[in-house]
Amino acid sequence: MPRLTKDDTHPVRFTLNGRPVSVRVSPRTLLTxxxxxxxxxxxxxxxxxxxxCGACTVQVDGEPARACLMLAQQAEGxxxxxxxxxxxxxxxxPLQEAFREHFALQCGFxxxxxxxxxxxxxxRQPDAEEDAIREALSGHLCRCTGYAPIVQAALAARNRxxxxxxxx
Amino acid sequence: xxxxxxxxxxxxxxxEALEALHQGGTEARVIAGGQSLVPMLNMRLARPTTLVxxxxxxxLSRIEAKSxxxxxxxxxxxxxxxxxxxxxxxxxxxxAALPWVAHTQLRNRGTICGSxxxxxxxxxxxxxxxxxxxxxxLRRRRKTREVAARDFFQGxxxxxxxxxxxxxxxxxxxxxxxxxxxFREVARxxxxxxxxxxxxxxxxxxxxxxxxxxxxxxxxxxxxxADRTDLDDRLxxxxxxxxxxxxxxxxxxxxxxxxxxLGLATLEEALSCRD
Ligand SMILES: Cc1cc2nc3c(=O)[nH]c(=O)nc-3n(C[C@H](O)[C@H](O)[C@H](O)COP(=O)(O)OP(=O)(O)OC[C@H]3O[C@@H](n4cnc5c(N)ncnc54)[C@H](O)[C@@H]3O)c2cc1C
Ligand code: FES
Ligand code: FES
Numbered sequence: 001m002p003r004l005t006k007d008d009t010h011p012v013r014f015t016l017n018g019r020p021v022s023v024r025v026s027p028r029t030l031l032t033x034x035x036x037x038x039x040x041x042x043x044x045x046x047x048x049x050x051x052x053c054g055a056c057t058v059q060v061d062g063e064p065a066r067a068c069l070m071l072a073q074q075a076e077g078x079x080x081x082x083x084x085x086x087x088x089x090x091x092x093x094p095l096q097e098a099f100r101e102h103f104a105l106q107c108g109f110x111x112x113x114x115x116x117x118x119x120x121x122x123x124r125q126p127d128a129e130e131d132a133i134r135e136a137l138s139g140h141l142c143r144c145t146g147y148a149p150i151v152q153a154a155l156a157a158r159n160r161x162x163x164x165x166x167x168x
Numbered sequence: 169x170x171x172x173x174x175x176x177x178x179x180x181x182x183x184e185a186l187e188a189l190h191q192g193g194t195e196a197r198v199i200a201g202g203q204s205l206v207p208m209l210n211m212r213l214a215r216p217t218t219l220v221x222x223x224x225x226x227x228l229s230r231i232e233a234k235s236x237x238x239x240x241x242x243x244x245x246x247x248x249x250x251x252x253x254x255x256x257x258x259x260x261x262x263x264a265a266l267p268w269v270a271h272t273q274l275r276n277r278g279t280i281c282g283s284x285x286x287x288x289x290x291x292x293x294x295x296x297x298x299x300x301x302x303x304x305x306l307r308r309r310r311k312t313r314e315v316a317a318r319d320f321f322q323g324x325x326x327x328x329x330x331x332x333x334x335x336x337x338x339x340x341x342x343x344x345x346x347x348x349x350x351f352r353e354v355a356r357x358x359x360x361x362x363x364x365x366x367x368x369x370x371x372x373x374x375x376x377x378x379x380x381x382x383x384x385x386x387x388x389x390x391x392x393x394a395d396r397t398d399l400d401d402r403l404x405x406x407x408x409x410x411x412x413x414x415x416x417x418x419x420x421x422x423x424x425x426x427x428x429x430l431g432l433a434t435l436e437e438a439l440s441c442r443d
Contacts, residue, residue: 002180005190006173006217027176027219028209049169050207051274063247063276069206070277071199074221117273138359139271141227 004073014075016041017085025072032056034072035082043083043112047141054140057113058082064117064139083112086119095119095157104153106144114140118154122161131157171209176378182307182336190211190309190332192218192345198334199223200242201278203270204286220334225280228336233258239305241341246275246283258342261300264351265292271359281335284320287327287386290361292353294321295387299367299379302340308333321386332334346372350437352430356417363418364426368438372423376438378403378431383410383423392435399435 004010016039023038030049035041047053049068056067058080059081087093092100095118105111105123114137119138121128128136133154142150179185191197196218197206208214208217221226228243231252238258240249246269249255256263259307269283269292279299283293284304297304297317304320306313308330317338320328343349347368353362362382370376374394381387390406392399407427412420 002178004176004178006175026173028173030170030206030210033170049210051203054271054273057273058413060276064273065276066203066273068210069202069274071176071206071219072282073178074199074202074223076178086186135267135358136355139273 001011010073012073012076014078014080016080017082018079023072027071027073029072031058031067031070031072031075031080034075035067035080038072041082041084043113045109052141053110054113054117055110057116057140059116059120062120062123064120064136081116083115086115093119094160095122095153098153098157098160099150102149102153102156103148104145110140110142110144114142115149118157120156126158126161128158133158169210169212171206172212172215174209174216175218176221179225181225182227185220185225185334186307186309186332188218188220189334192216192220192332195333196220196332198212198242198281198282198285200285201245201274203274203278204282204288216349222334223320232337235342237302237339240280241337242279242281242335244280246270246278246280247272249280250275259340260343261338261349261351261369261431262293262297264349265353265365265367267294268292268351268353268355268358268362270364277412282340284317284325284338285335287321287325288361288388289324289385290363290365291379292351292362292365292383295339295365295367295379295381296351297338298378298387298389299369300341302338304328304335305337305339306330306333309334312336316377318389324385336407344371346442348438348440348442350434350441352434352437354426354430364423364428366430366434366436368431370435370438370442372442376435376436378406380406380427380431383407383412383427399432400428404430406431 004027013022045055047055058067177188197216199219200221223243228241230241232239353365365381367379376392379389412423
């Protein structure tokens with residue numbers, strides 16, 4: 001029976017934004033810390049470390065989940081997607097573009113997590129109604145924007161993804 | 169904060185899981201979705217020396233639908249049940265209650281059985297299990313037993329689970345004909361734990377069950393006869409009987425008011441949706 005002993009590090013393998021990675025971590029290492037400290041993927045933020053704020057949200061096999069509530073070892077064999085897997089600064093995704101156009105971020109602390117939730121929502125439900133968007137966003141805290149611009153950006157991105165005009 | 173060190177056993181089958189739990193005794197714990205356990209580890213409210221991950225055991229990820237009951241394995245995530253195509257038809261109460269369990273990002277990892285094992289007095293799933301009169305199937309190395317939900321929950325976050333034992337599945341009685349089911353909740357924000365949550369079942373013979381979570385140390389059920397002339401008195405008595413306490417989120421008095429008003433509204437909804 002595979003027992004990963006507490007005082008040693010053990011390899012864990014998963015794909016990060018499509019590329020295979022392997023890191024050695026102890027059983028108690030959280031996925032957030034493996035991403036940020038071991039791999040250097042600091043796009044995923046850490047706020048509360050108890051599941052409340054949503055800053056650490058990543059996609060695990062396509063579904064949004066809290067990286068602060070996953071042991072890195074539990075990611076074995078999973079497809080992990082983070083904000084680094086969306087667009088680059090010179091080629092943003094329609095969702096990121098809409099966030100910029102609608103001022104849906106100020107300090108940006110919450111943004112990576114929110115993008116990963118909305119990105120997953122639109123791949124499952126490209127025509128998500130405002131209710132579904134708000135429901136998905138309820139799992140995130142933003143202390144800057146007051147949420148209205150985030151909802152506007154999400155609606156605009158949805159319209160753009162559906163092929164319509166960007167303005168809702 | 170970060171968890172204190174622990175060994176991690178990722179069990180591939182039941183015998184590995186039961187062996188590791190047996191060896192670890194009171195110092196070992198199951199980790200399922202981790203959505204309640206990892207916050208407790210991070211805050212060091214829990215310091216187990218061994219964690220046994222059961223989510224990769226194939227036989228635990230089944231939803232088994234029989235004519236009279238739906239059995240949900242310990243690795244079934246809350247969002248998997250939420251997307252089960254037969255949910256609204258076979259388990260209308262859970263169909264109504266599941267969207268109230270935390271947020272979608274948490275339901276994607278959290279399990280049905282993990283919520284039952286955690287036994288938070290405000291949690292929706294233990295409430296539904298008690299309301300419907302479901303059962304919990306427990307296993308340790310040489311023993312399997314089935315316990316009624318009403319005996320399983322013993323107090324705030326305390327259950328009949330013995331050291332070395334785990335939940336393998338929970339069973340919910342399936343929808344019966346001409347029976348109405350309703351669920352209502354008041355929370356500070358959608359996705360927060362309930363201040364008061366109510367589940368009601370109205371049967372064709374006019375009898376009904378109202379179960380309430382978030383007030384007493386476990387969800388409690390009230391059985392009502394077809395004669396409802398004294399319903400207000402029964403609800404009032406029940407509200408006092410739950411011994412609500414003041415806390416950060418609401419006063420005891422507000423909770424009693426909610427039991428009376430939300431309880432009545434939930435019952436009425438269940439009675440009116442019997443088809
Ligand atoms: C921000 C936040 C908000 C939340 N809001 C709500 C809410 O509104 N309503 C609600 O009901 N819940 C809520 N939760 C809790 C969530 O639903 C958890 O998913 C659930 O309580 C535990 O399920 P899990 O699979 O994640 O269990 P884990 O966290 O893995 O385990 C929880 C406990 O149960 C034990 N356990 C788990 N599975 C088994 C098993 N098969 N056998 C024996 N013991 C087992 C573990 O040892 C541990 O003690 C919230 C959590 C967070 C972080
Ligand atoms: S850091 Fe994970 S939810 Fe706040
Ligand atoms: S932009 Fe600052 S927290 Fe959301």
